Amino acid sequence: MNQHSRSSLSIFTLQFNSLILRVIGILLIGMQLNAGPPEGFSPLFDGKTFKGWEGNKDYFRIEEGAVVAGNLKQKIPKNQFLVTKKEYRDFELRFEARLIGQGNNAGVQFWSQRIPKHHEMIGFQCDIGGWSKGAIWGFLYDESRRRRMLAEAPQDELAKHTKPKGEWNKLCVHAKGNQIQIWLNDFQTVNYTEKEPSKKIPRDGRFGIQIHSGPPAECWYRNIWIKESNL
Numbered sequence: 001m002n003q004h005s006r007s008s009l010s011i012f013t014l015q016f017n018s019l020i021l022r023v024i025g026i027l028l029i030g031m032q033l034n035a036g037p038p039e040g041f042s043p044l045f046d047g048k049t050f051k052g053w054e055g056n057k058d059y060f061r062i063e064e065g066a067v068v069a070g071n072l073k074q075k076i077p078k079n080q081f082l083v084t085k086k087e088y089r090d091f092e093l094r095f096e097a098r099l100i101g102q103g104n105n106a107g108v109q110f111w112s113q114r115i116p117k118h119h120e121m122i123g124f125q126c127d128i129g130g131w132s133k134g135a136i137w138g139f140l141y142d143e144s145r146r147r148r149m150l151a152e153a154p155q156d157e158l159a160k161h162t163k164p165k166g167e168w169n170k171l172c173v174h175a176k177g178n179q180i181q182i183w184l185n186d187f188q189t190v191n192y193t194e195k196e197p198s199k200k201i202p203r204d205g206r207f208g209i210q211i212h213s214g215p216p217a218e219c220w221y222r223n224i225w226i227k228e229s230n231l
Contacts, residue, residue, distance in 0.1 A: 041225035055082035066222035070211035081208040089204040090176040090229035103217025105129040109208030138189030153189040161187035
């Protein structure tokens, strides 16, 4: 085989391998999009429409079967939430999320409500991203109420279980009665007991998908499944 033939074969092999990788990637994405809910769970988001949700669509869109919160073109002036119309009490929520862009803060509200005539929500949040003290994936924050972290995991342990920025992380939130538990990629980050009475801190409410104010960023949410415990 002459040099020209070897060169042509190498180019063909590279092109063929690249095509195979693209096909595999498309198949993997398709498997993720077509994955049904785990046994006993129902979809909170259907992967195609905003049915059952309300929010400012300037900051939320649907792409590749995921809710995309935020944008990569301009600063996000204030927190934005895509909120369920239905309220929930005891539940287990499972979802996947990934952050891209300059910004690094998002989260999922639960047992929460919109604040009347305001852009904010009030209630518990499963945090996503990072802050000045480090990563906050899977931490429990009290949004617009006590305004502080209620429970968190050690940074060194969290780092072992957090995927690099831009990759998908799996989260699970279990809330029943006074107990809130959160897992990040099967690592438990939160085991919290609420001691305040339910009249002061409600044990029911709506879910809200958040993108935090700040530099351009997107948080993608997909495979959002829920199992209600009070049925």
